[in-house]
Amino acid sequence: MKALLCRQFGPIEQLLLEDVPLPEPGPKQVRVDVKAASVNFPDALIVQGLYQIKPALPFSPGAEFAGVVSAVGEGVKHLKAGDRVIAFGGHGAFAEECVVDAMRVMPLPDDMDFETGASFVLTYCTSLHGLKDLGHLQPGETLLVLGAAGGVGIAAVEIGKAMGARVIAAASSDDKVALCKERGADEVINYDTENLKDRLKELGGEKGIDVVYDPVGGAYAETALRALAWRGRFLVIGFAAGEIPKIPLNLALLRERSIIGVYWGDSLRHNPQEQPANMAQLMAWFREGKVKPVISERVPLAEAAGAIGKMANRQVKGKVVVLPEA
Numbered sequence: 001m002k003a004l005l006c007r008q009f010g011p012i013e014q015l016l017l018e019d020v021p022l023p024e025p026g027p028k029q030v031r032v033d034v035k036a037a038s039v040n041f042p043d044a045l046i047v048q049g050l051y052q053i054k055p056a057l058p059f060s061p062g063a064e065f066a067g068v069v070s071a072v073g074e075g076v077k078h079l080k081a082g083d084r085v086i087a088f089g090g091h092g093a094f095a096e097e098c099v100v101d102a103m104r105v106m107p108l109p110d111d112m113d114f115e116t117g118a119s120f121v122l123t124y125c126t127s128l129h130g131l132k133d134l135g136h137l138q139p140g141e142t143l144l145v146l147g148a149a150g151g152v153g154i155a156a157v158e159i160g161k162a163m164g165a166r167v168i169a170a171a172s173s174d175d176k177v178a179l180c181k182e183r184g185a186d187e188v189i190n191y192d193t194e195n196l197k198d199r200l201k202e203l204g205g206e207k208g209i210d211v212v213y214d215p216v217g218g219a220y221a222e223t224a225l226r227a228l229a230w231r232g233r234f235l236v237i238g239f240a241a242g243e244i245p246k247i248p249l250n251l252a253l254l255r256e257r258s259i260i261g262v263y264w265g266d267s268l269r270h271n272p273q274e275q276p277a278n279m280a281q282l283m284a285w286f287r288e289g290k291v292k293p294v295i296s297e298r299v300p301l302a303e304a305a306g307a308i309g310k311m312a313n314r315q316v317k318g319k320v321v322v323l324p325e326a
Contacts, residue, residue, distance in 0.1 A: 002324070003095030004304045007058045009049030012312060015061070015305040023099045025073035030102050032085060036118035037065035037093035038293075039304070039320040040151060041215070041240055044312035046091060055091050061308065062093025062322070066108055066117035076102045084108040086117040088125075090265065093118075094304045096324045104268075109283060119151070119293035119319040120282070122264070126237065127155040128278050130213060130262035131163060133271075135233045139164030141210035144200065144227070146220050147240055148185065149176035151293070151319045156213045157183050158291045165211075168203055170196065170220070172314070179294065179317055196220060200227035208232060208255075221245040230255045237262050240314055294318025300326035 003020045025031045043061040045051040069083045079085065079102055086108050087093075089100035108117045131137045143160040147153045148169035160167040161184040169180035170189040177188035189199045200209065200223070208229030214221055218241025225234050225247060234257060252259055268275060285291045297320045299307050307320045 001096040002301060003060045004062070004301060005058045005060060006047045009047065009054070009057075012044060012047055012305055012309045015047060015308070017302050017304075020095075022097060025071050025076075025099050027074045028076060028102050029073040029099050030069050030076055030079050030085075030105055031071040031097055031099045032065070032067040032087055032105070033070045034065050034093060034096060034098050034324050035067040035114035037062045037322045037324070038119040038122075038151075039307045039311050039316070039322065040064065040122055041238060041311055043308050047308065053090065060092045060095045060098075062095070062098075062304075063090055064088045064118060064122045065093035065098060066114040067098075069105075070097060073102070078102070079105060084114075086121055088121045088265075094301065094322055094324075096301070106279070109286075111287065115295055115298070115321050115323075116293055118321055119295060120286075123151040123155040123293065123319070124159070124282050124291060125275070125278060126152055126262065126264040127159050127213070128282060129264045129267060129274070130235045130237060131156065131159055131211065132278070133267075133274055134260050134262055135211045135213070135235050137163050137165055137211050140166070142166045142168065142204065142229075143211045143213065144168045144170065144209045144224060145180075145185075145213045146170050146224060147214075147216040147314075148180045148188075149317050150215065150240065150314075151316075152215050152237060153213075154180070154183055154294050154318055155291070157185050159285075160213075161185075162285050162290045168200075168209070176317060183294070191220060196223050197227075200224065204229070211235065213237060216241045217245050218243040219245070222247060222251070225251050225257065225259070228255065228257045232257050234259045235262050236260065295321050297321070298323055298326070300324075
């Protein structure tokens with residue numbers, strides 16, 4: 001079978017499409033015939049050795065995918081060959097077949113296609129976990145989403161609206177903020193052409209912003225934190241800008257603000273009981289038309305490395321989907 005391989009940590013351009021042996025599932029694992037996989041920002045970090053998890057070399061990047069179970073390992077009872085599934089394995093998805101722990105696999109709903117399924121789990125579960133479980137976003141509160149045209153950003157905009165919040169979406173170009181508006185944002189900020197501090201003061205009013213959802217980091221983080229209301233919550237999602245900001249802690253003391261890290265993948269291990277209810281809620285919203293991934297581009301496996309590079313350079317709106325059979 002063919003797989004995109006990372007043989008050493010380093011530049012994304014070093015990734016190669018190679019022929020590799022078909023992997024066999026071990027105990028409590030399944031092998032999935034990958035029909036679609038999506039590109040996420042951690043894919044760009046993991047191949048460069050910059051992510052908190054470093055897989056054994058060589059490995060294929062690709063955290064989430066959808067496909068059909070092709071083989072089942074010992075001890076797996078809830079899945080069988082032929083099942084349509086969504087999976088979140090952390091890596092391995094940019095290949096024609098992928099072996100993954102069965103606990104990280106769930107049925108693909110009948111009314112969801114493979115491309116949507118491959119784009120759904122990481123971004124929407126991260127955003128709901130952050131906004132509901134950690135940020136405790138309430139109806140009528142004001143939510144600011146930075147990097148709002150990216151995969152997790154669009155998910156946060158849609159979920160914020162579904163939860164009854166007023167949503168301010170900030171992004172870096174006119175076409176990106178237009179996309180955010182299409183997906184339900186009440187207000188938008190182009191922080192390449194507008195002054196973020198002034199616009200947040202204008203839109204937040206005397207009270208300020210209740211919750212900030214920040215997958216960007218960099219120079220925008222401190223400005224957004226300063227705009228928080230009394231007991232506002234600042235959710236740290238990631239650092240797509242490439243810079244991990246150094247925040248003066250007196251900003252948390254003032255107004256009793258909270259700075260909260262969001263790591264959905266690790267929460268599955270610590271609090272697995274939260275996931276079924278969150279996934280059920282997301283599927284209900286999907287069927288109601290309140291949430292749906294924005295797929296901006298589809299590429300064959302041979303072009304997956306280029307797609308990861310575009311993600312690293314923040315040139316992607318919504319999600320890019322890799323199609324191994326294309």
